[in-house]
Amino acid sequence: xxxxxxxxxxxxxxxxxxxxxxxxxxxxxxxxxxxxxxxxxxxxxxxxxxxxxxxxxxxxxxxxxxxxxxxxxxxxxxxxxxxxxxxxxxxxxxxxxxxxxxxxxxxxxxxxxxxxxxxxxxxxxxxxxxxxxxxxxxxxxxxxxxxxxxxxxxxxxxxxxxxxxxxxxxxxxxxxxxxxxxxxxxxxxxxxxxxxxxxxxxxxxxxxxxxxxxxxxxxxxxxxxxxxxxxxxxxxxxxxxxxxxxxxxxxxxxxxxxxxxxxxxxxxxxxxxxxxxxxxxxxxxxxxxxxxxxxxxxxxxxxxxxxxxxxxxxxxxxxxxxxxxxxxxxxxxxxxxxxxxxxxxxxxxxxxxxxxxxxxxxxxxxxxxxxxxxxxxxxxxxxxxxxxxxxxxxxxxxxxxxxxxxxxxxxxxxxxxxxxxxxxxxxxxxxxxxxxxxxxxxxxxxxxxxxxxxxxxxxxxxxxxxxxxxxxxxxxxxxxxxxxxxxxxxxxxxxxxxxxxxxxxxxxxxxxxxx
Numbered sequence: 001x002x003x004x005x006x007x008x009x010x011x012x013x014x015x016x017x018x019x020x021x022x023x024x025x026x027x028x029x030x031x032x033x034x035x036x037x038x039x040x041x042x043x044x045x046x047x048x049x050x051x052x053x054x055x056x057x058x059x060x061x062x063x064x065x066x067x068x069x070x071x072x073x074x075x076x077x078x079x080x081x082x083x084x085x086x087x088x089x090x091x092x093x094x095x096x097x098x099x100x101x102x103x104x105x106x107x108x109x110x111x112x113x114x115x116x117x118x119x120x121x122x123x124x125x126x127x128x129x130x131x132x133x134x135x136x137x138x139x140x141x142x143x144x145x146x147x148x149x150x151x152x153x154x155x156x157x158x159x160x161x162x163x164x165x166x167x168x169x170x171x172x173x174x175x176x177x178x179x180x181x182x183x184x185x186x187x188x189x190x191x192x193x194x195x196x197x198x199x200x201x202x203x204x205x206x207x208x209x210x211x212x213x214x215x216x217x218x219x220x221x222x223x224x225x226x227x228x229x230x231x232x233x234x235x236x237x238x239x240x241x242x243x244x245x246x247x248x249x250x251x252x253x254x255x256x257x258x259x260x261x262x263x264x265x266x267x268x269x270x271x272x273x274x275x276x277x278x279x280x281x282x283x284x285x286x287x288x289x290x291x292x293x294x295x296x297x298x299x300x301x302x303x304x305x306x307x308x309x310x311x312x313x314x315x316x317x318x319x320x321x322x323x324x325x326x327x328x329x330x331x332x333x334x335x336x337x338x339x340x341x342x343x344x345x346x347x348x349x350x351x352x353x354x355x356x357x358x359x360x361x362x363x364x365x366x367x368x369x370x371x372x373x374x375x376x377x378x379x380x381x382x383x384x385x386x387x388x389x390x391x392x393x394x395x396x397x398x399x400x401x402x403x404x405x406x407x408x409x410x411x412x413x414x415x416x417x418x419x420x421x422x423x424x425x426x427x428x429x430x431x432x433x434x435x436x437x438x439x440x441x442x443x444x445x446x447x448x449x450x451x452x453x454x455x456x457x458x459x460x461x462x463x464x465x466x467x468x469x470x471x472x473x474x475x476x477x478x479x480x481x482x483x484x485x486x487x488x489x490x491x492x493x494x495x496x497x498x499x500x501x502x503x504x505x506x507x508x509x510x511x512x513x514x515x
Contacts, residue, residue: 008300008427019243020087021047022114023236024079024105025094025122026055026067032277033059033229038092038236040280045258047240050086052078054105055097061228061272069097072104079108090116090243092236093143098132102139109146116242119147119185120235123156144183149248151188151235152179169200177214180204186248188238192230197221203252212357215249217256226266226276233278234259245292246475249356254476258283283478292471295482299470299489303420306493307427313501320432322445328503329447335395335502342399343421344370349406350414359469363415366462394502398495405488412473416485419470420492426463428500429454 021042028034035051042049054075058066082088091114096102109117121140123132132140137159144150144160157175158165161182166172169191176189186207191200199221204214237255242248262278269279310316315332318324344367351363391399405417433454436445445451470489474482498505 008304008423019047019089019240020050021090021092021236021240021243022050022052022082022088023092023094024052024054024096025092025120025232026057026097027053028057028059028229030060030228030272030277032061032271033232034094037229037232037277037280038094041233041236042092042240044262044280044283045237045240045255047090047243049236050082050088052082054101055095060274061276062274067097069101072100075101075104076108079105083108083112088112088114090114090118090239092239093117093119093147094232094235095122096132096140096143097136099135099139102136102143106139106143106146109143116239117147117149118235118239118242119143119150120231121150121152121156121160122231123152123159141183144185147185149186149188149238149242150179150183151190151231151238153190153192153231154194157187157189166194169194172200173202173204173214173216176202176204180206188234188252190231190234201252201256203249205248212249215252217253219256219260222260222263224263224266225274226263226269226278228272228275228277230259230263230278233262233280246472250472250476253355257476292468292475295471295474296467299416299419299486300423302486302490303423303427303493306420306497307424309497310424310428310500311431313497313504315500315503316428316432319447320435320451322442322447324447326446331392331503331506332500334389335392335499338389338391339395339399339499340370340373342403343418344368346402346406346414346418350411350418353409353411353414355411362462362465362469366466392502392506394495394498394505398492398499401491401495410481410484412470412477412481413484413488415466415470415473417488417492419466419489420496422463422466424493424496426460430460 023035023038023042025038026034028036031037031040034057035053039049039051052075054069056068056070057064091109093105096105123137123140140160150160152160154172155165157172157179160179161175163175166175172189172191172194176187179185180187184207186203186205189202189204191202194200197220199219201217201219202214203217206213234255237258238251241251241254246254259278261282262280265279265282266276268282269277271277315324315328319329347363347367347370351360351367354360354363402417405414408414429451433451436448436451441448470485474485477485
């Protein structure tokens with residue numbers, strides 16, 4: 001039989017391990033905002049940070065004492081020095097200061113057009129004072145058209161539209177929709193300036209990159225004075241995660257989760273006597289910006305070992321050679337039908353727990369197809385055969401494990417548990433079918449129809465998608481949840497080995513397959 005490949009052909013394509021993110025913004029010598037906050041945020045979310053400084057400030061946690069804007073010619077030199085030498089995966093734009101600076105940045109973006117541009121329009125101070133004059137605000141219109149995502153707070157959103165600030169969440173959301181439609185840009189509407197115990201944010205993305213045109217994020221409002229640099233930190237985190245390949249919805253969701261903990265743990269820093277900074281490194285340097293392939297690769301290290309064990313089983317060797325006893329094959333099919341009935345319920349649970357419509361639809365489709373395959377097994381293979389339709393111990397243990405993970409209600413852990421059934425089955429089937437073809441696809445092979453069914457490209461594509469969804473869930477998981485995902489995956493992977501070996505282990509039976 002053909003040797004099992006060391007690498008899975010179903011693994012996601014590897015992306016750059018660390019997105020290279022350029023912050024174009026002003027400095028904050030106290031370290032809480034501006035490029036200093038940006039660089040911490042980029043690093044905390046797994047990126048490599050760079051900075052082109054638009055303005056120098058003299059400030060601390062109590063306020064700004066002075067601002068110096070270097071000549072725009074020097075800003076151009078900074079930008080060109082970076083882009084002449086380093087590939088920029090994402091750009092975060094913060095404080096720009098005046099029309100000349102904005103025009104300089106716009107011209108550079110038009111010339112070099114990095115893949116991701118996130119604009120945090122620093123236009124209104126916490127006091128409510130306007131930070132840009134009319135000429136600069138007009139220049140910002142041009143820059144909006146070059147951005148992929150813009151992250152205004154409530155006052156800034158109003159200025160960008162030439163309207164009064166929204167007084168409630170519904171009005172702010174409507175303003176975000178109008179801004180997105182007017183400039184063809186995704187708008188992260190931030191509701192932090194509104195009152196109430198709940199902090200509302202929403203991503204308005206009309207481009208089709210996100211599952212929904214409007215995704216609302218609801219979170220608790222943290223009672224703290226340490227909010228210095230939250231806007232800078234959020235926008236640079238989003239830029240980093242977009243640069244790592246996440247779609248806008250998941251980038252925002254992960255960035256918000258990270259920032260919430262940074263705010264919650266901010267008192268640990270004890271910096272300053274005013275509005276202190278957030279705790280950027282509350283979890284150390286996060287692994288959240290790792291590619292899907294990195295997470296899937298760790299799971300594959302477990303799956304590959306079990307795949308080797310599966311291919312060493314007499315059942316698989318005899319199935320491929322066509323010498324497998326019919327009773328053993330019939331027992332395997334009967335157990336598979338029983339398993340699929342339960343597996344469909346587990347996939348339905350994954351659909352109910354899934355965070356996006358696309359994931360919900362994928363797992364629901366899988367649940368339906370399980371029942372269709374089960375019915376087909378009974379119609380074409382099991383009808384007329386005297387086979388026990390009682391779950392064997394291996395089937396029962398596997399099913400109990402999956403149902404227990406579904407009952408826990410943790411989507412990430414559940415999809416990790418269901419993945420081996422996709423992945424190992426697809427890899428086993430591909431190897432068996434490849435060996436069958438290399439042997440000349442003999443007509444007399446008793447399981448030829450079954451082996452040919454393994455070559456279905458639709459199942460291979462479904463497996464790739466299941467791997468991708470699981471890896472995406474892993475990217476959003478904290479270390480503890482990722483560990484639980486790995487454990488659930490490993491247990492299921494081991495049960496896959498037992499399932500293929502079950503016909504041999506079931507003890508004495510008659511030629512018909514009945515115990």
